[in-house]
Amino acid sequence: MLTRIDHIGIACFDLDKTVDFYRATYGFEVFHTEVNEEQGVREAMLRINGTDDGGASYIQLLEPVREDSTVAKWLDKNGEGVHHIAFGTADVDTDSEEIRGRGVRVLYDEPRRGSMDSRITFLHPKDCHGVLTELVTAAASHTSEYSSATTSH
Ligand code: V0V
Ligand code: CO
Numbered sequence: 001m002l003t004r005i006d007h008i009g010i011a012c013f014d015l016d017k018t019v020d021f022y023r024a025t026y027g028f029e030v031f032h033t034e035v036n037e038e039q040g041v042r043e044a045m046l047r048i049n050g051t052d053d054g055g056a057s058y059i060q061l062l063e064p065v066r067e068d069s070t071v072a073k074w075l076d077k078n079g080e081g082v083h084h085i086a087f088g089t090a091d092v093d094t095d096s097e098e099i100r101g102r103g104v105r106v107l108y109d110e111p112r113r114g115s116m117d118s119r120i121t122f123l124h125p126k127d128c129h130g131v132l133t134e135l136v137t138a139a140a141s142h143t144s145e146y147s148s149a150t151t152s153h
Pocket of ligand 1: 009036039041070071073074083084086107113114115120122124125126130131
């Protein structure tokens with residue numbers, strides 16, 4: 001069951017400058033950064049609030065690290081802006097299979113590794129009224145039972 005917005009993914013050309021904008025304008029601080037080689041991105045997660053099913057909600061700022069990454073291709077075509085929306089679920093495997101059964105293309109056979117050791121998959125934007133949609137199950141170590149704003153990530 002999809003129970004929350006895990007994050008909004010925003011593509012940008014310069015991650016550090018974009019982080020500075022979010023800090024200076026809204027006061028949002030970076031909760032976590034990492035490079036995801038498989039996805040071809042460097043990302044910063046800005047935590048907005050905690051939620052009901054163990055995770056939180058974030059703004060995910062994404063900068064491509066390779067010319068051939070999906071985000072680089074998207075930026076070339078569209079410029080900066082909202083790239084995807086991610087819904088949080090306790091069980092991405094079951095939910096993505098159910099959604100596949102409803103005729104929506106799920107892009108991966110098995111969920112892959114996402115930010116902060118989450119497990120993620122994507123739904124094709126052409127089957128979702130133009131919105132690239134991600135499904136996320138947060139890692140147990142990042143659920144509200146274990147983590148706090150003082151986490152080292
Ligand atoms: C492409 N399209 C989009 C879109 N990307 N529409 C809405 N939102 C987007 N983000 C449209 C595009 O305008 C085309 O429409 C059509 O889909 C085909 O696009 P394309 O440019 O030819 O690109 P493809 O088909 O090579 O790739 C599109 C897909 C790709 C969605 C298949 O971007 C993909 O695999 N995305 C999933 C992985 C990803 O995005 N990773 C980066 C975030 P027209 O022009 O034909 O009408 S990583 C992340 O979020 C992480 C790690 C995390 O959260 O933890
Ligand atoms: Co994402």
